[in-house]
Amino acid sequence: MFEQQQNSISEKFTHGDPYESFLYALKAPETKRQYPKRLKVVFDYLLSINELKETQLENQCKEVFSKTLQNPHWLTSSLMKFIIFQNERIQRKEIVAITAYNYIRSLKLFIDMNFDSPPINWKKITRGLPFRREIGNDRAPTIEEIQKVIEYPDRRIKPLILCMVSGGFRLGAWDFLKWKHVIPMNNKEGEMLAAKIIIYAGEPDEYFCFITLEAYNSLKNWMDYRSEAGEEITGESWLMRNMWQTTEFIYGAKWGLVKYPKKLESIGIKSLIERAIKSQGIIKKPLVENEKRREWKSVHGYRKFFKSHAELVMKPIHVEMLLGHSIGLSGSYYKPKEKQILEDYVNAIEILTINKEIHLQKQISDLENKNKQTEDSIKVKLFEKEERLVKMENQIQKMLSVINSMNENGKNELAEKLVKNGIYT
DSSP states (O other), X not given: OHHHHHHHHHHHHHTTOXXXXXXXXXXXXXXXXXXXXXXXXXXXXXXXXXXXXXXXXXXHHHHHHHHHHHOHHHHHHHHHHHHHHHHHHHHTTSSOHHHHHHHHHHHHHHHHHHOSSOSSOHHHHHTTSOOOOSSOOOOOOOHHHHHHHTTSSOTTHHHHHHHHHHHOOOGGGGGTOBGGGEEEEXXXXXXXXXXXXXXXXXXXXXXXEEEOHHHHHHHHHHHHHHHHHTOOOOTTSBSSBOOOBSSOOGGGOOTTBTXXXXXXXXXXXXXXXXXXXXXXXXXXXXXXXXXXXXXXXXXXXXXXXXXXXXXXXXXHHHHHHHTTOXXXXXXXXXOOOHHHHHHHHHTTHHHHOOOHHHHHHHHHHHHHHHHHHXXXXXXXXXXXXXXXXXXXXXXXXXXXXXXXXXXXXXXXHHXXXXXXXXXXX
C-alpha cells in the first residue's frame, strides 16, 4: 500500500502535477487550510470568465497551467479582470483589501512552484491592487471579555486562552505542542515563577516563550483531569485533545474513548474558541458598518493582548523575541540568556494574569509574610533586650556582692569616689 502511494506521488511530480507542486510549498497547518481555498476563489473566477466550468481544484490547476503555457497573456489579462472585480467588492464593503492581497499571494505561490520563469509581470499586476492598511485597526480583547470567554463550560477553553494570553504564541503552535514542551521555571528558593513553552519544537522556526503560573496551573489541571479519567499521560501527550465518551461503544469502537486520544488540530481549536465567544454572548461589533472585520479577532486578539500589555513593563526587544518575531540586525549582536528574558517576563506576570483574585491572594500572602517578618523581628528585639536586662542584673548583683565584702574604710573610700564623680549624692 505504501509503495503504491509512493509511486502515485512520484508519478505526479514526474509529470509535473501543478496542484501537487503547489501543495509541496505549504508547511504550516493553517497555511495548508487557507491557501487552497484562496487559490480556488481565483481559479473559479479565471475559468468562469473564459466559460470553463471545471470545479475541482486539482483539475483547475492543470487547466490554468496548460492555458498559461499556451498563452501567458491570457493569465495577465484574466488576473487584471479578477483584481478589478475584487476592487468593486471592496468598495461595496463585501471584503477588505487584505483579502484581495491574500488571493494574489496564493496565486503567486502557484506560479512560483510551477514556472521557472514567471509568465506574468507582477509589478504590472500589483499596481492595480487596492491600498491596504499595514497595521490592523482591530483591538485586543479586554480582561473582562477574556474572563467571560474562559467561563465557557469546556475544560479546554481555560488553558487554551490563558496560555495564548500570557504566552502570545500563534494558533498554529498548538499543532506541535506536547506535555514535554512545557517546562516549569523556578527561582533559587525553588519557588515556581512561570513556565517555559517550546514553540514549533523540531522545526526551523523553533523558539520559546513563557506563560504565567495561572496559565500553567490551568494546563496542569487539564492534564491531571485526563490522567484521572484513564488516559496515560506522558511527555509525548498532546496538550489539546478531543473530548471522550464515558462509556465504551459496542462493536469494539475505540475513537472517542479517553484511552485513545486524538490531537485537537488548530482548526478545531479555532472553532472551539469561536463557539465559546458566541455562546458567552460576547458581541464583537464591526469596525465599520456592513463590514465583516470585527473589533477584535477571536484568536489573534490574544496575541495582541500579550504584546500591548507586556510592552508596558518589559523591554520591547524581549517582547518581540517571545512573540517569535525576527529582531533584524539586532539578532546578530543581542543574544540575551534565557534567565535575562525570564527576569524581564516576571515583571509582566501580574499584568498578564486574568484572574484578579490571584492578585488579591498574592497581596494578602505578601502582607501576611510581611506581618510575620515584623512579628519575628519584634520577638528577636524583645529577646535581645531581655537578655541585656538579665546580664545587667547579674552584673549589679556581682557589684553588690563585692561591696558587701569590703570593710568600712573601703566602703567609705568607694562612696567618696562616687560622690566626687557625680555618680552618687
